[in-house]
Amino acid sequence: MIEARHLRVLREVARTGSFSAAARELGCTQPAVSQQMKALEQSAGTPLLIRTGREMRLTQAGEALVRHAVGILAGLTAAEEEVAAIAGLRAGRVRLVSFPSGSSTLVPAALAAMRAAHPRTRVSLDEAEPPRSIEMLRNGDCEIALAFRYPEVRAAAPEACSDWDDLVVRPVLADRLVGLVPEGHRLAATGSAAFGDLADEPWIAGCPRCRTHLVEVCERAGFTPRIDFATDDYPAVIGLVGAGLGVAALPELTLASVRPKGARTVRLEPAVHREIVALTLPDLARVPAVGAMLDQLECAAAR
Amino acid sequence: MIEARHLRVLREVARTGSFSAAARELGCTQPAVSQQMKALEQSAGTPLLIRTGREMRLTQAGEALVRHAVGILAGLTAAEEEVAAIAGLRAGRVRLVSFPSGSSTLVPAALAAMRAAHPRTRVSLDEAEPPRSIEMLRNGDCEIALAFRYPEVRAAAPEACSDWDDLVVRPVLADRLVGLVPEGHRLAATGSAAFGDLADEPWIAGCPRCRTHLVEVCERAGFTPRIDFATDDYPAVIGLVGAGLGVAALPELTLASVRPKGARTVRLEPAVHREIVALTLPDLARVPAVGAMLDQLECAAAR
DNA sequence: CCCTACCCCCAAGCCTCGCTTATGCTGGAG
DNA sequence: CTCCAGCATAAGCGAGGCTTGGGGGTAGGG
Numbered sequence: 122m123i124e125a126r127h128l129r130v131l132r133e134v135a136r137t138g139s140f141s142a143a144a145r146e147l148g149c150t151q152p153a154v155s156q157q158m159k160a161l162e163q164s165a166g167t168p169l170l171i172r173t174g175r176e177m178r179l180t181q182a183g184e185a186l187v188r189h190a191v192g193i194l195a196g197l198t199a200a201e202e203e204v205a206a207i208a209g210l211r212a213g214r215v216r217l218v219s220f221p222s223g224s225s226t227l228v229p230a231a232l233a234a235m236r237a238a239h240p241r242t243r244v245s246l247d248e249a250e251p252p253r254s255i256e257m258l259r260n261g262d263c264e265i266a267l268a269f270r271y272p273e274v275r276a277a278a279p280e281a282c283s284d285w286d287d288l289v290v291r292p293v294l295a296d297r298l299v300g301l302v303p304e305g306h307r308l309a310a311t312g313s314a315a316f317g318d319l320a321d322e323p324w325i326a327g328c329p330r331c332r333t334h335l336v337e338v339c340e341r342a343g344f345t346p347r348i349d350f351a352t353d354d355y356p357a358v359i360g361l362v363g364a365g366l367g368v369a370a371l372p373e374l375t376l377a378s379v380r381p382k383g384a385r386t387v388r389l390e391p392a393v394h395r396e397i398v399a400l401t402l403p404d405l406a407r408v409p410a411v412g413a414m415l416d417q418l419e420c421a422a423a424r
Numbered sequence: 425m426i427e428a429r430h431l432r433v434l435r436e437v438a439r440t441g442s443f444s445a446a447a448r449e450l451g452c453t454q455p456a457v458s459q460q461m462k463a464l465e466q467s468a469g470t471p472l473l474i475r476t477g478r479e480m481r482l483t484q485a486g487e488a489l490v491r492h493a494v495g496i497l498a499g500l501t502a503a504e505e506e507v508a509a510i511a512g513l514r515a516g517r518v519r520l521v522s523f524p525s526g527s528s529t530l531v532p533a534a535l536a537a538m539r540a541a542h543p544r545t546r547v548s549l550d551e552a553e554p555p556r557s558i559e560m561l562r563n564g565d566c567e568i569a570l571a572f573r574y575p576e577v578r579a580a581a582p583e584a585c586s587d588w589d590d591l592v593v594r595p596v597l598a599d600r601l602v603g604l605v606p607e608g609h610r611l612a613a614t615g616s617a618a619f620g621d622l623a624d625e626p627w628i629a630g631c632p633r634c635r636t637h638l639v640e641v642c643e644r645a646g647f648t649p650r651i652d653f654a655t656d657d658y659p660a661v662i663g664l665v666g667a668g669l670g671v672a673a674l675p676e677l678t679l680a681s682v683r684p685k686g687a688r689t690v691r692l693e694p695a696v697h698r699e700i701v702a703l704t705l706p707d708l709a710r711v712p713a714v715g716a717m718l719d720q721l722e723c724a725a726a727r
Numbered sequence: 728c729c730c731t732a733c734c735c736c737c738a739a740g741c742c743t744c745g746c747t748t749a750t751g752c753t754g755g756a757g
Numbered sequence: 758c759t760c761c762a763g764c765a766t767a768a769g770c771g772a773g774g775c776t777t778g779g780g781g782g783t784a785g786g787g
Contacts, residue, residue, distance in 0.1 A: 123504055125428045125496075141763055153746055155764065160745090166511035171564070171707045172764075174590075174754050178564050180711055181517060182510045189503035193496055200492035201426055207485045208469035214484060261474070261481050287477075404474045408483055444734055456775055458736070463774090475735075477783055 125197055127161040128190035130154055131169065135187045138177050161186075210239040213410035218247045218254040219267035222355050223397060226377045227294065228267065230421035235414055242410050250328070250353075258288070258400060264411045266400040267418070269296070269372075271334040273341070273393070289406040291415050294422035295394040296372040300387040301358075303365040309385040316342035316370075316389065323367035325358050326351040331395075335370060338393055359384060397422070428500055430464040431493035433457055434472065438490045441480050464489075513542040516713035521550045521557040522570040525658050526700060529680045530597065531570065533724035538717055545713050553631070561591070561703060567714045569703040570721070572599070572675075574637040576644070576696070592709040594718050597725035598697040599675040603690040604661070606668040612688040619645035619673075619692065626670035628661050629654040634698075638673060641696055662687060700725070 133143040134154065144151040162169050169183035179187060206212035215235075219228050232244055249257060254266035300314055302322075308314045316339055324346040326332035332351055339346040350361055355375040362369050363383030372395045376386065399418050405411045436446040437457065447454040465472050472486035482490060509515035518538075522531050535547055552560060557569035603617055605625075611617045619642055627649040629635035635654055642649040653664055658678040665672050666686030675698045679689065702721050708714045 122429070123500060123507075125500075126425070128503075139763070150747060151764070152748085152766080155766090156745070159765095165507045167507065167712055168707045168710045171705055173562060173564075173705065174763095177764095180708070181713075182507050182711070185506045185510065186503055189499055189506070193499040193503065196492055196496040196499065197426060197428075200431075200489055200496065203488045203492070204426075204468045204470065204485050207488065259476060261476075402474055402476065404471045405483070407471045408485070409470055442734070453776060454735075455737085455777090459774070477734090 123161070123164060123186075125193065127157050127164075128186070128193060130157045131161060131183070132187055132190045132194065134158065134170065134177060135179055135183070140177065206241075208409055210409050210413055211241045213241075213408075214243045214245065215265060215410050215414045216245045216247065216263040217265045217267065217414065218249045218257055218263040220250055220254070220269060221248050221353075222372070222375045223267045223269070226374060227397070227418065227421055230424070231414070231417040234421055235417045238417065239410070239413060242413070244414060251330070255285070255288075255400065258402065264401060264405050264408070265414055265418075267293070267397065268400055269395050269397045271330070271337070271394075272396060273337050274330070274334050285400065287403075288400045289403055291399040291401070291406075291419065292396060293399050293418050294374070294397040296374045296397050298370045298389055298393045298395060299373055299376065300389045301362045301369045301371050301376075301381060301384050302387055303362055303368075304383050304385055306368070306385070308387050311387065313388040313390060315391075317344065319368050320344035320346075323347055323349040325349065325361045325367045325369045327355060327358055327369075327371070328353045334395075338370075426464070426467060426489075428496065430460055430467075431489070431496060433460045434464060434486070435490055435493045435497065437461060437473065437480060438482055438486070443480065509544075511712055513712050513716055514544045516544075516711075517546045517548065518568060518713050518717045519548045519550070519566040520568045520570065520717065521552045521560055521566040523553055523557070523572060524551050524656075525675070525678050526570050526572070529677060530700070530721065530724055533727070534717070534720040537724055538720045541720065542713070542716060545716070547717060554633070558588070558591075558703065561705065567704060567708050567711070568717060568721075570596070570700065571703055572698050572700045574633070574640075574698060576640050577633070577637050588703065590706075591703045592706055594702040594704070594709075594722065595699060596702050596721050597677070597700040599677045599700050601673045601692055601696045601698060602676050602679065603692045604665045604672045604674050604679075604684060604687050605690055606665055606671075607686050607688055609671070609688070611690055614690065616691040616693060618694075620647065622671050623647035623649075626650055626652040628652065628664045628670045628672040630658060630661060630672075630674070631656045637698075641673075 130143060130147060133146050134140060137143050137146060140154045140158070141151045144154045147154070158170060165182060165186065167182045168180050169186060171178040171180060203212070217228070228246060232246070235242065235244055247263065251266070251268040254263070254268060257263045258266045300308070300319065302309050308318060320342070324335065326335050326348045332348065335346060349367055352358060355371065356379065358369050358371065359379065359381045361367060363381055365383070370389060374397070399415050401411055401415065406415070433446060433450060436449050437443060440446050440449060443457045443461070444454045447457045450457070461473060468485060468489065470485045471483050472489060474481040474483060506515070520531070531549060535549070538545065538547055550566065554569070554571040557566070557571060560566045561569045603622065605612050611621060623645070627638065629638050629651045635651065638649060638651070652670055655661060658674065659682065661672050661674065662682065662684045664670060666684060668686070673692060673696070702718050704714055704718065709718070
């Protein structure tokens with residue numbers, strides 16, 4: 122088995138025409154070069170160098186080996202450079218999958234910051250809800266899945282999130298829920314309310330997991346919400362509230378980029394949060410570009 | 425520094441999708457594979473493999489490395505094969521330089537035998553007299569120099585051959601000298617003669633070194649030859665003898681492929697030989713094709 | 728539901744390999 | 758003729774790799 126290290130030395134010996142000179146170039150001692158060349162000739166099965174007192178010449182086999190060595194070593198350094206570029210964030214691609222409402226403010230800010238910090242990296246974005254995004258993560262279709270969870274639900278039913286325990290879960294943002302009531306509602310002017318204050322209102326719920334969470338929180342407040350409408354689409358929720366059809370509890374982030382028409386937000390007490398987390402595989406978390414993107418997500422959320 | 429051994433393992437892991445399977449393919453244990461991959465990731469500076477419980481996947485850096493590994497390993501095996509072909513006498517070129525009269529019978533026979541034994545090897549032939557052929561050998565212009573020497577001259581003046589002492593000298597043939605006398609000469613019928621019998625004849629000498637030898641041998645026999653003609657060209661010597669201009673002492677080999685016209689050969693006593701030797705450099709002697717050609721020369725001389 | 732088989736990681740021990748230092752030898756230059 | 762540069766060799770040491778043995782986790786089958 123010919124070793125790349127031997128080829129590197131052979132090429133240097135051929136170039137300089139001397140073991141000592143090659144050793145100096147390679148930063149080692151002359152006997153090291155001598156031994157490597159002996160080992161290479163051993164594994165080649167034929168002499169590669171002709172030791173004539175004056176200069177070091179190549180045999181035909183030596184010439185053949187040097188000829189191949191050029192290409193092999195070039196390929197090797199190309200490989201090292203490409204890997205070093207990925208490791209040094211001068212290249213690399215991260216595929217990010219986010220839940221729909223996360224893509225609006227958090228992800229764009231993080232993407233912009235990532236581009237500013239590491240312009241040569243590429244980040245692609247897809248949208249998928251958590252069960253699907255986790256599957257994509259496990260299937261190798263993405264490196265980071267942005268998802269959310271509700272601490273209250275996790276405490277009440279730990280098995281619902283049990284499929285995350287072999288993932289790296291990076292908390293990104295605690296997204297506080299705010300109440301949304303129609304304009305003119307009795308609570309619209311107060312600016313603050315407890316969940317119990319809305320016990321008799323018709324509710325408009327979000328996605329299935331949000332709905333489960335809403336029920337859980339309301340039951341902790343002592344009532345079971347009457348849910349008249351449920352939709353995955355947050356703008357639709359806002360529209361329904363604005364039409365006076367009920368009240369809702371929405372994460373602040375969903376309201377960051379829109380101005381609800383015909384509805385007012387009220388502070389909800391006690392504070393309840395939707396926890397936005399970035400998920401990845403343990404091995405992927407150690408990939409520089411993935412780690413950098415996680416940092417950027419965390420950083421973007423801090424603002 | 426990425427090592428070829430690591431790339432080989434990585435490629436196998438990528439192909440089989442498992443450390444254990446790769447270990448079986450490579451004929452080692454699974455921890456060995458595991459350790460090599462850890463070392464490779466260490467030197468790469470980024471994870472290369474994603475350990476998902478079920479299967480082993482590549483990161484982007486891993487994919488890049490495998491992509492390069494294909495070419496690198498292909499180049500490596502190509503290099504190994506080419507060297508192995510040279511070592512295994514399935515390829516290789518030998519440049520042979522012979523003195524002019526050696527090319528007539530010995531060399532053609534050896535070349536034919538070499539082609540028969542190792543058809544894929546190539547032997548080229550050039551002609552040069554010993555001082556020049558030795559220089560070519562030292563300059564790297566040939567691998568084997570066929571030359572001759574006279575033991576009597578070597579004993580009398582060792583410094584004349586002192587520039588061969590760092591060469592490999594392979595005796596090929598002891599080429600006995602025969603006398604050549606004109607037809608009708610008083611010794612032509614006897615078939616045998618001592619040097620002293622020709623003390624009073626005019627002599628025709630060959631090349632300078634042959635001439636020196638002739639003088640040396642004749643002086644040992646008690647006389648100094650009267651040399652009327654000297655020429656490097658053996659056919660010319662034969663012609664001169666045939667014309668009755670003198671006698672000569674010629675190596676048998678020079679008469680092997682010609683029939684002297686107007687001259688007769690006589691056995692010379694005591695036996696005197698021109699020693700034909702093949703010269704090469706110590707390192708070159710270990711090159712298989714060179715060694716084989718030396719063997720073929722020796723073999724051809726035995727017939 | 729348990730059990731088995733498979734696969735990976737980890738730790739320890741051993742061994743081999745490669746490097747360095749030191750020394751000897753040879754050839755060429757001043 | 759002496760000095761210097763270069764290669765080879767031997768000894769010693771340190772590192773690295775491979776193996777064995779054991780543990781944990783997961784998927785598939787009884």
